[in-house]
Amino acid sequence: MLREVKILAKLSLANIYGLNTFRYSKDKKEKNRKRLLICAYVFLLLTAVLYVSALSIGLCTLGLSKILPAYLVGISSLIMVFFGFFKAGPVLFEKKGLDILKSLPVSETHIVISRFIRLYVENLFLGIIVLMPGVIVYGYMVKPGAEFYLVGFAAALFIPIIPLVIATFAGGLITYIASKVRHKSIISTILSLILVVCIFAGTSMISRVEGQLNDEMLQDMALIIEDVFSKVYPPALWMGNAMIGKGAADCLLCFFVSILIMTLTVWVVSRKFDEIVDGLSRSYSRGDYEIQSLESSSVLGTLYKKELKRYLASSIYVTNTIIGPVLGVVMSAAILIGGVDTFISDVPLPFDIEGVIPFVLAATFCMMPTTCTSISMEGKEWWIVKSLPISSKTVLDSKILFNLSLSLPMLMVAQCLMIIAFKPAGASLVWMILIPVLMLVFSCVWGIAVNLKIPVFNWENEVTVVKQSASAAIGGLGGAAIAIVLALISAFVPDELDTAVKAGICIVVAILTTMLYIRNNKVDLKTL
Amino acid sequence: MLQIANLTKHYGQSQKGITDLTLQVMPGDIFAFIGHNGAGKTTALKCVSGIHGFDEGEILVDGISMNDNPMECKRRFAYIPDNPDLYEYLTGIQYLNFVADVFQISAREREERIAAFAADFEITGALGDLISSYSHGMKQKLAIISALIHEPKLLILDEPFVGLDPKAAVILKNKMRDVCASGGAVFFSTHVLDVAEKLCNKVAIIKDGRMVITGDMNLIVKEGQSLEDIFMEVACDAERG
Structure with a gap:
């Protein structure tokens, strides 16, 4: 089992972010395009680092450093859900090359796990971009003990799992529904738009809670943010608190739950894998066309x-x-x-x-x-x-x-x-x-x-x-x-x-x- | 109909591509273009059809320079690639109508031609379905119909028989002969040497991007020989030389 997953994951990860193409392509134009893409990524990465650093410094300066780890976990999870939602369906149920894979002695579960590993690695990278500047700012301004970094490292490995599961169920559910109907694209578009608008509405509601705060309420802000997280996404609070030495049991429970739901998700997706892939590639043909009058255009x-x-x-x-x-x-x-x-x-x-x-x-x-x-x-x-x-x-x-x-x-x-x-x-x-x-x-x-x-x-x-x-x-x-x-x-x-x-x-x-x-x-x- | 003079096209700094290719396709010719995988056949066909630019040389279609007036050249020919990647989100009839619109063919003419060609290739019933539901052979048939729809003077085909069923292959050969009989020409690449020998009156063999032999089929393939013998002979000579 492990050997097959390792081989498939290696294959799946080989061209992550187009690195393999960049390494081996002899096409100069292709290489230049990749270089430009890397520049664009670096620009976005720097922007994200600057934003997170400024936010972290702001929260620490306001005396809200104890909420910073939870805040960082929350933001990174939201970003992972947003990006993962668009990628989960296409990556998990990619048809290209599947026929060759299925002719080899590997099971659907091996294929699904290898594809999840790819999504996990991408999420992990996103998480590190958000967490790292915040952790550095926190470390510099609060000077926590080694426990903060140890728990932070463990949390960084587990943070991507729950957002990945949420994105998989949201993206996968839309893909599953789309695979059942003739107008796959239209249904998928409508459901995706509804979900994206809901995410935006949700995040604006959270920022509205913060926007209504005044100076007198500043001392209670940490409690209010904690309250928002406990209602919207408790794992952020559990992991964040564990990083600052509070509620280690909650954090361990969170790690355990992450592994459990990931295992369940792999099991569910593996069971439905063939049905969804077949549904997506199914084409509806009538074969009864008769030549009718044709309209000409410019x-x-x-x-x-x-x-x-x-x-x-x-x-x-x-x-x-x-x-x-x-x-x-x-x-x-x-x-x-x-x-x-x-x-x-x-x-x-x-x-x-x-x-x-x-x-x-x-x-x-x-x-x-x-x-x-x-x-x-x-x-x-x-x-x-x-x-x-x-x-x-x-x-x-x-x-x-x-x-x-x-x-x-x-x-x-x-x-x-x-x-x-x-x-x-x-x-x-x-x-x-x-x-x-x-x-x-x-x-x-x-x-x-x-x-x-x-x-x-x-x-x-x-x-x-x-x-x-x-x-x-x-x-x-x-x-x-x-x-x-x-x-x-x-x-x-x-x-x-x-x-x-x-x-x-x-x-x-x-x-x-x-x-x-x-x-x-x-x-x-x-x-x- | 088609003149290629000293055509050179290389990809970047590499030696891959074609070098100093010269040949002429006259009206009435069915011209076979033969070579190993990677010899440069597709590159040459893509240069002729305006998909790729080229470094040196000249391409004339019906006396018109591809460099100076590509639009006029393209109105005179039709090209089908080795892999018919067509717009999968259109139905077959929408794709044919799209091509007919580009060539500004009247509604009545396009209806007549599509009806006739689709009946010949037996895909009329499937024309209302999305191209994504087509098999490779059906896409190839659709690509052939779209190429014939504006009655081109020159057909440029890259491996046109791949994926076609035997009946469709016979129909395509007849269509190629029809184009030539009406004063047009066909220039196509193939690995099927038997077909080339029986169908074509001219042949060119290239190796590593360079022309190694070209001329009339009956002058190159002598009595008691086959095109396959010539190909193996020429290819081995080129390797030794």
Whole structure:
């Protein structure tokens, strides 16, 4: 049993984060793409380290150091659930190469355990990124004994297990339901979106509890956070407390429970493995088609229709790219329903909130445009477009057009809600309409530019493109990051310069978009 | 119909690729392109069909330069790769309609052609199903229909017989002959030397990216010999030389 699992796990881990491809590929372009991806990962890692370090220093300075370990365990677990949810189904029930594996003398349980080991290692890595800076800050500021580090090390090994089980059941359940129906992608997308919105709603509820705290309640804050954790995710509290020398029994119980539920999960998944894999690969064919009248379209029109069908065929593609616009609309509706005054009192900021709302809207709608992965999503079918008489401009226009047709109507709804809520007049009304639209167009063109530079076509699983490619990281977050930077610039500009600065921003964004668009269209697709 | 002159294409710094390849496919030719695995056949076909760029040389399709006017070249030919990776999220009929839209074929013409080709290859009933549900052979048939739909002057095919059932293979051979009879040409790679010998009037053999022999089939394969004998002879000579 152990020997088989060891061999399969080695195979499963061989190309984790594309390391094997990077090591052995002789393709210079491929190597450069991987280098860029590593740079993007390092950037995200540094951002995470900075964020966790600042949070840890803040909590220690406020005298809340005793809650810090539990807080770190809680945050890392939440991140693991979020990322694991998207990966669990595709990794566990990956069909590619399964036929060869199943012809070898290994059981479903061996395969399932090896795939869980891969997910565990990825979660462990995520956990270390979050825990390590916090542990260093805690160690430096509180100076705990060796027990803290020993328990912390043990906890780090066990932290990934429960989030992995939660993600497996959430992701696996959606995969299981999808495997039973004909329209797998649509069902999977709807269920995934519901779950993601629930996670966001849940986390915003937790932060609301903290947001309502005032100075007088500071001394009770630790108790309140403990209360939130005990209700939402008790294992974070048990492990966190054990690290600071409290409740070792709870922690041991937590370790034991982790192993038990992991074993049960492996057992359940192994039993359902064949059924789910077969269900996912089952195709529904009728075989009774008769030639009917066919509609003709323009080249751009037919490419647009193809983009739409490609989009709707992938639940992870939809979930990843629609979440920004959905959150934008939900946020606008929440502000309208809750009232602007409540919103302003909930988010006390040292500047006029109305002035930065256009940029906030832009940031949500620029988050993860479809264009930053739409070229890569062509995958092994990229030869079709390249061998047909279609110009680069038409191909890229269809991708931009699709992105705009997806996001623009939702942006207009969000803008209407914001306009009703804030009632801007004059120039403010113009900025509320113009800035998000310009930024949205920019993010679409920017996404194409990045994806043209670093496309990935030889992927086996859509997760590789949508979640793990350099293009998704740089192209997806670039537009939102620029919107946030512009929001900060706009926030601290004196009132008398506000109109000039915003007009300047609009002109610069429009010029940059046009220049990028012209440059994109000059790229010869056969060089990709 | 197709002129390839001194075509050179290498991948990065490696020697892998093709070097100084020259050949000519005339109207009416069925031209077989033969070589070992990794000899450079697919690379050459991808350069000709505009999927890959190339380092040196010239490709002319019907007298038009692939470098200067790729759109016009692509309107004149159709390409089918060795592995028919088609849009799996479309149904067969949606894919054919997509290709017909790209070539701006009228609704009436596309209906007639699709109906005829689909009946020939016996996949009419499956055209309403998603391509993801197709077997390799059915995808190959669909790719062939999509290649024929705009009545190309030049067919560029990479291992077109792989995965086809015997009846479909016969139909494809007939379609290839039809293209040539109407003044077009076919340029295809294959490992099936018997088929190449019987079907083609011209042949080229490449090894390690370089042309080792090219010409009329009946001049290269003499009386009492087979293409297989010639291939083994030429390949071994090239290895010794």
